[in-house]
Amino acid sequence: MGTSGGRRVGRPRAAQRPDSGLEPRAELLRAAAELFTTRGYAATTTRAVAERAGMRQASMYHYVSGKEELLSELLESTVTPSLTRARRLLADDATPAEDRLRELCRADVELLCGGPHNLGGLYLLPEVRAERFAGFHAVRAELKDAYRQLIAATAAGAVFDKGELDLRTDLVFGLIEGVILVRRSGPDLPVTRFAGATADAALRIAGN
Amino acid sequence: MGTSGGRRVGRPRAAQRPDSGLEPRAELLRAAAELFTTRGYAATTTRAVAERAGMRQASMYHYVSGKEELLSELLESTVTPSLTRARRLLADDATPAEDRLRELCRADVELLCGGPHNLGGLYLLPEVRAERFAGFHAVRAELKDAYRQLIAATAAGAVFDKGELDLRTDLVFGLIEGVILVRRSGPDLPVTRFAGATADAALRIAGN
DNA sequence: ATTATCTATAGATCTATAGATAATGC
DNA sequence: ATTATCTATAGATCTATAGATAATGC
Numbered sequence: 001m002g003t004s005g006g007r008r009v010g011r012p013r014a015a016q017r018p019d020s021g022l023e024p025r026a027e028l029l030r031a032a033a034e035l036f037t038t039r040g041y042a043a044t045t046t047r048a049v050a051e052r053a054g055m056r057q058a059s060m061y062h063y064v065s066g067k068e069e070l071l072s073e074l075l076e077s078t079v080t081p082s083l084t085r086a087r088r089l090l091a092d093d094a095t096p097a098e099d100r101l102r103e104l105c106r107a108d109v110e111l112l113c114g115g116p117h118n119l120g121g122l123y124l125l126p127e128v129r130a131e132r133f134a135g136f137h138a139v140r141a142e143l144k145d146a147y148r149q150l151i152a153a154t155a156a157g158a159v160f161d162k163g164e165l166d167l168r169t170d171l172v173f174g175l176i177e178g179v180i181l182v183r184r185s186g187p188d189l190p191v192t193r194f195a196g197a198t199a200d201a202a203l204r205i206a207g208n
Numbered sequence: 209m210g211t212s213g214g215r216r217v218g219r220p221r222a223a224q225r226p227d228s229g230l231e232p233r234a235e236l237l238r239a240a241a242e243l244f245t246t247r248g249y250a251a252t253t254t255r256a257v258a259e260r261a262g263m264r265q266a267s268m269y270h271y272v273s274g275k276e277e278l279l280s281e282l283l284e285s286t287v288t289p290s291l292t293r294a295r296r297l298l299a300d301d302a303t304p305a306e307d308r309l310r311e312l313c314r315a316d317v318e319l320l321c322g323g324p325h326n327l328g329g330l331y332l333l334p335e336v337r338a339e340r341f342a343g344f345h346a347v348r349a350e351l352k353d354a355y356r357q358l359i360a361a362t363a364a365g366a367v368f369d370k371g372e373l374d375l376r377t378d379l380v381f382g383l384i385e386g387v388i389l390v391r392r393s394g395p396d397l398p399v400t401r402f403a404g405a406t407a408d409a410a411l412r413i414a415g416n
Numbered sequence: 417a418t419t420a421t422c423t424a425t426a427g428a429t430c431t432a433t434a435g436a437t438a439a440t441g442c
Numbered sequence: 443a444t445t446a447t448c449t450a451t452a453g454a455t456c457t458a459t460a461g462a463t464a465a466t467g468c
Contacts, residue, residue: 007439007440008439008440008445008446009439009440009441009444009445009446010438010439010440010444010445010446010447011436011437011438011439011445011446011447011448012438012439012446012447012448013446013447013448014447014448014449024446037334038334038337039334039335040248040249040250040333040334040335041248041250041251042248042249042250042251043249043250043334043335045429045430045431046430046431046432047430047431055446055447055448056447056448056449057430057431057432058431058432058433058447058448058449058450059446059447059448061431061432061433062445062446062447066431066432067431121334123389124332124334124389125248125334126245126246126247126248126251126329126332126333127247127248127251129246167401167402167405168405170390170394170397170402171383171387171390171405171406171409173390174383174386174387174389174390175379175382175383175386175409176386177386177389177390178382178383178384178385178386178387178389179379179382179386181331181332181382181385181386181389182378182379182381182382182385186378189378193375194375194378197375197376197379198379201379201383201409201412201413204409204412204413205409205412215465215466216419216420216465216466217418217419217420217465217466217467218418218419218420218421218464218465218466219419219420219421219422219462219463219464219465220420220421220422220464220465221420221421221422222421222422222423232420253455253456253457254456254457254458255456255457263420263421263422264421264422264423265456265457265458266421266422266423266424266457266458266459267420267421267422269457269458269459270419270420270421274457274458275457
């Protein structure tokens with residue numbers, strides 16, 4: 001029998017379990033992602049998260065220690081795959097830097113905007129800057145450095161001085177994050193096409 | 209005698225008035241801008257705003273009806289000057305469209321990122337999407353339309369189809385807003401240079 | 417008398433814990 | 443016996459109002 005259908009241990013829920021097929025903890029994470037990105041972190045109550053996941057407020061604490069854990073786990077889960085791919089692309093010196101930069105941009109945009117709940121929107125939350133999310137920030141910084149290296153390698157002809165390289169890195173990184181905003185205001189845009197266009201735009205900024 | 213130094217009507221404050229020279233209401237708006245952009249809207253309490261403005265929590269209600277009024281006033285005050293300039297630029301058909309688009313981008317970035325508290329950061333708050341800020345959204349939409357028209361006029365050679373024009377408009381608009389994010393993570397960057405570079409990047413996206 | 421402020425607080429949350437309960441497992 | 447859930451609630455907020463107070467103005 002499947003994991004979801006069978007009789008389960010423990011007191012039954014007051015409301016029906018949602019039939020998403022997800023484990024309760026994953027269901028909580030999904031609910032949190034949805035609410036955090038649309039309403040914001042501070043404005044989202046533990047009750048709202050729990051109830052969207054089909055359980056009572058207090059039951060949430062059986063799976064997570066609180067809101068903070070939900071957010072930090074969501075952040076890590078979005079940035080980690082990007083970094084893995086960035087490392088792979090950096091190492092792959094058989095492919096021209098320009099192609100690798102394009103690929104990194106394209107994939108990043110798809111990841112940030114392509115998911116069901118605009119997970120990239122989490123990056124926009126002011127609360128994310130807090131000290132306690134230092135782990136996330138470290139990974140982001142490493143990702144940004146991968147962008148910087150690929151941008152430097154792309155502009156093969158003209159060698160930028162450090163200030164110019166940093167500026168272009170900031171712009172490209174800003175473009176990617178800006179796309180999150182675009183997607184937030186118009187969630188129905190064709191993500192694939194968007195990702196491609198963003199990557200092209202990034203190359204124009206990076207190029208000399 | 210100046211407005212700030214003289215004896216004032218009413219019970220004296222418990223703490224010293226801040227010597228910013230601003231009226232109490234303006235002081236509240238400034239405090240709100242600072243806190244909303246750094247900590248977020250929902251996470252900012254009326255107490256924090258009032259006390260940063262040098263008064264007790266309850267005294268704030270003498271000047272504003274609550275947090276919501278503070279945010280909506282801040283939003284309007286940032287978008288209105290942009291729109292005024294956008295209208296002027298649209299009407300000025302003596303200047304090439306490309307120059308006008310560059311100027312609009314440059315000025316927008318300076319306005320959003322140049323102020324003391326990264327006012328553009330207000331646009332990133334999830335709460336801003338709420339219905340009650342419809343006035344702000346309407347003005348933003350008009351501003352975006354000005355971008356669209358200038359982008360269409362810029363690409364004089366190749367005439368885009370509507371989808372292509374919308375896509376490029378979204379990208380340029382996203383780039384501008386992305387710069388707000390960049391500035392939020394690195395507040396010490398040279399804004400003027402940044403504004404220029406962003407405008408150039410926007411033109412490359414807009415051009416064909 | 418008018419005004420700007422204060423102190424105090426009611427009412428409405430929201431979080432996190434304590435302890436009860438209703439399943440399955442053995 | 444173990445587990446997943448529930449109900450109930452203490453304690454900590456946070457907002458907005460009521461009413462007191464301490465200035466100036468006339």
